[in-house]
Amino acid sequence: MELRLENLTKVFTNKTGQETRAVDNLDITIESGTLVALLGPSGCGKSTTLFMIAGLVKPTSGKIFFGEDDVTKLAPEKRGIGLVFQNYALYPHMTVFKNILFPLENMDVPRDEAFERVKEMANLVGIGELLDRKPSQLSGGQQQRVAIARALVKKPRVLLLDEPLSNLDARLRLQMREEIKRIQRETGITTIFVTHDQEEAMSISDKMVVLDFGKEQQYDAPQDMYNQPDNLFVARFLGNPPINAFEAEVKNKKLIINDKPFMNVNVPDGLYDVGMRPENFRVHEKGFETEIKDIFHIGRDTMIHFEFNGKNVRALVDSDSMTDNQKTVLLTIKPERVYIFDKETGKVVNHA
Numbered sequence: 001m002e003l004r005l006e007n008l009t010k011v012f013t014n015k016t017g018q019e020t021r022a023v024d025n026l027d028i029t030i031e032s033g034t035l036v037a038l039l040g041p042s043g044c045g046k047s048t049t050l051f052m053i054a055g056l057v058k059p060t061s062g063k064i065f066f067g068e069d070d071v072t073k074l075a076p077e078k079r080g081i082g083l084v085f086q087n088y089a090l091y092p093h094m095t096v097f098k099n100i101l102f103p104l105e106n107m108d109v110p111r112d113e114a115f116e117r118v119k120e121m122a123n124l125v126g127i128g129e130l131l132d133r134k135p136s137q138l139s140g141g142q143q144q145r146v147a148i149a150r151a152l153v154k155k156p157r158v159l160l161l162d163e164p165l166s167n168l169d170a171r172l173r174l175q176m177r178e179e180i181k182r183i184q185r186e187t188g189i190t191t192i193f194v195t196h197d198q199e200e201a202m203s204i205s206d207k208m209v210v211l212d213f214g215k216e217q218q219y220d221a222p223q224d225m226y227n228q229p230d231n232l233f234v235a236r237f238l239g240n241p242p243i244n245a246f247e248a249e250v251k252n253k254k255l256i257i258n259d260k261p262f263m264n265v266n267v268p269d270g271l272y273d274v275g276m277r278p279e280n281f282r283v284h285e286k287g288f289e290t291e292i293k294d295i296f297h298i299g300r301d302t303m304i305h306f307e308f309n310g311k312n313v314r315a316l317v318d319s320d321s322m323t324d325n326q327k328t329v330l331l332t333i334k335p336e337r338v339y340i341f342d343k344e345t346g347k348v349v350n351h352a
Contacts, residue, residue: 001067001157001190003030003053008062010048010214022048024214025062030207035184035191037201040211040237046194047162049211053192054083054160066157079158082151082189086163088143090135090150096122097131100150107154121149125183141172145179152187159184159191165200177204198238202226210234227337232346235275235339241303243339244313248274255340257309262288263335267349275339278303281315283322287332295322304329 008026011019023045030036038046051057053064055076063072071079090099097118104114122128125145135143144164151159161180165173181204184191195201201208202222210217210225210233217237218230229235235243246257250269254261257274281304293312294305302322304315306329315331322329340350 002032002065003158003190003192004028004063004065005049005053006063006065008049008052008064009060010045010052010057011060022214023052023059026211026214026216028209028216028219030190030192032190033188034206035181035193035204037205037208038192038194038211039198039201039208040196040217042196043213044211045214046196046209046211048214050160050162050192050194053158054081055079080154080156082154082156082159084144084147084151084159084161084164086166088135088147088164088167090143090146092135094134095131096127096133096135096138096146099135099146100131100153103150103154117153117155118149121153124152124186125149126179139172140168141176144168144176148180148183152183152189156189159187159189161191161193163194163196165195165197173200180204199240202238210237212237228348228351229275229339230348232273232275232341232348235341235348239277241278241314241316243275243277244308244311245273245275246309246311246313247343248272248309248340250340255338260288263338265340265350267340271343272349273341273343273346275341276313276333277337278314278316280333280337281317281331282333283317284330284332287330289328289330291328292326295324295326 005026005028008023010023011021013019026049038049040046048057052059055074063070100118100121101114104117122131125148127142127145130142165176168176177200205222207220208222208225209219212233218225218234226238249256249271250265250267253264255263255265290306292304292306296303297319300319301316302319304317306313339348342349
């Protein structure tokens with residue numbers, strides 16, 4: 001099921017009449033059968049967007065389409081959505097079986113068919129042997145599987161997940177994000193997944209929408225977005241350790257750093273923000289010499305801290321290329337991995 005948001009906007013007004021634009025003219029098309037992550041810092045509008053798609057929040061303006069159907073004004077129960085909340089919202093007095101069955105009873109699905117669908121969904125999410133238990137007898141990961149099964153048993157057109165992994169420990173988060181990807185692939189259902197965790201989003205999504213203050217910053221495949229950020233916000237938001245960013249000047253088609261020509265660029269003269277990811281540095285005999293301030297060994301990689309253009313910069317290099325007592329290093333970086341951003345708009349100016 002293709003999902004289309006057309007100029008979707010939500011403005012909240014408080015008691016004093018002050019307005020907050022939580023979602024600002026969001027205009028994206030989510031292809032049928034894909035898993036898309038809504039990603040961004042707290043307060044960026046990602047959950048509000050999800051709840052508008054679900055019908056729990058009414059848009060101020062704009063439209064929502066499921067395929068060719070305009071669902072903007074439809075009640076949640078008439079949209080054909082499955083929704084998994086952050087806290088799972090399971091009924092504590094009901095067994096796993098009855099929790100999953102509950103929406104089918106409301107839909108008046110025949111008893112035999114409903115029972116079969118419950119068993120099918122329970123097996124799909126890996127809890128087929130837990131149907132007689134109650135939520136209090138389950139782990140966090142198992143409760144989440146119940147919530148997903150309950151959302152899927154209705155055979156929804158769209159599956160919506162609101163930060164479903166935030167209550168799990170690190171090991172379970174890793175396991176369950178792999179499970180969500182598997183379940184989504186097996187069902188082929190269009191899925192929207194809200195998270196603030198970039199690693200989570202990049203690991204399982206087909207595409208990501210990065211939001212900031214309700215505005216779309218970029219909509220792209222995870223690796224494409226990482227390698228070709230549209231602006232400085234996206235470049236800074238994605239990556240751990242984060243991208244190194246500092247000021248530089250372009251003069252006569254040359255990028256000037258520390259008063260020295262660094263590389264040729266096809267960019268107008270002026271001051272810019274420049275970004276270089278730590279992992280894109282390489283130790284090379286023809287590189288620029290820099291004094292090492294700190295050095296940290298982290299398995300196969302070594303993290304070097306050095307001063308560059310008056311700022312502390314991180315470089316991740318191969319551990320075999322460094323020694324513990326090394327004081328200086330020759331570094332280079334691929335020209336296509338040096339990002340130049342307009343200082344006023346923040347938009348990248350040296351990539352297609």
